[in-house]
Amino acid sequence: MRRKPGVLPFVLLGVGVFALVFGLLLDRYVEPRVKRTPVDVETTSVLTGTGSYFDTAALATVHGKQITITRRIVGDVAAAERSGNAVWNVSTQIDTPRTLPLRDPRRSFQWTTERWVTDRRTNLPVHCCGEQPSFRGDAYLKFPFDVQKRTYRWWDGVLGGAVPLRFSGTTEVLGQQGYRFTGAVAARRTGVTREVPGRLVGRPQERRVRAEEWYANAGIELVVERRTGRIMNARIAPKITLRAPGARYDAVTLLASDRVEFTDATRRTQVAESARDSRRLAVLGETAPAFATVGGGLLTAAGLVLLVRGRRRPTATEGSRRDDRTHTSD
Structure with missing residues (x-):
């Protein structure tokens, strides 16, 4: 089983996408x-x-x-x-x-x-x-x-x-x-x-x-x-x-x-x-859109990275099972 990602990646993704859209609207x-x-x-x-x-x-x-x-x-x-x-x-x-x-x-x-x-x-x-x-x-x-x-x-x-x-x-x-x-x-x-x-x-x-x-x-x-x-x-x-x-x-x-x-x-x-x-x-035309675009891009990227890492990181049980399989094969 893979570990379910926490809430933080989705929060970062949501805020990042909102900031990108907000900057585009401005x-x-x-x-x-x-x-x-x-x-x-x-x-x-x-x-x-x-x-x-x-x-x-x-x-x-x-x-x-x-x-x-x-x-x-x-x-x-x-x-x-x-x-x-x-x-x-x-x-x-x-x-x-x-x-x-x-x-x-x-x-x-x-x-x-x-x-x-x-x-x-x-x-x-x-x-x-x-x-x-x-x-x-x-x-x-x-x-x-x-x-x-x-x-x-x-x-x-x-x-x-x-x-x-x-x-x-x-x-x-x-x-x-x-x-x-x-x-x-x-x-x-x-x-x-x-x-x-x-x-x-x-x-x-x-x-x-x-x-x-x-x-x-x-x-x-x-x-x-x-x-x-x-x-x-x-x-x-x-x-x-x-x-x-x-x-x-x-x-x-x-x-x-x-x-x-x-x-x-x-x-x-x-x-x-x-x-x-x-x-x-x-x-309205330069500062806010620039901050929103840069900030939104960084938050979106951070959310994606955490989301991918969370899905790939094994749980403690999975790690111990791998160790047991290694010892058995020895």
């Missing part, structure tokens, strides 16, 4: 479903810098003034649940030292509202749910998950078009490593016209002129956390001007700055949220 099922753009967002980011803007009271461009850009994002959870996409309402206001204390977007230097709809997995635009405007590209308020070292098409709302941002190396923001993407926009018409006095654009003989709005951005720099696609720091150098219809040169500078960048508070918030979400994705 890697193939749980982590991909966690890697989705959130829908219940409510965030505010602020960029500040020094530059120039057109003072409507003085009817002249003033220089060396602080420019503040505030962007608020609120997710439309109900629309997201109906459509399965990320639906974000975005409010962007530009303030000068005169309008900033008013704390009213309607009285800011410039205020725009947008509604962005994106695929929660790919971050690509989805044209539904009251999207406004209809945009293109693969990066805007965030980049896709698992950012690659390649060129992305970043949607510039002022331009009304996608701008290629090329990978320009890695850098750190408050100790968190990110990918740096850079690009620029040469002066282009935005398609917007503004009715202004003719003298403002070099046509004093005309009382009112439909001036053309032109836009340029000498330096776009975004630092993106690799796993989450969150933008940890943003730096831009916008310039918005007016030209007389058909003119080749700027007549009025509406807004210009060599550097507008995330404030320290916004940078800290973005880095903290990026680090938190990145750790979560790393645990």
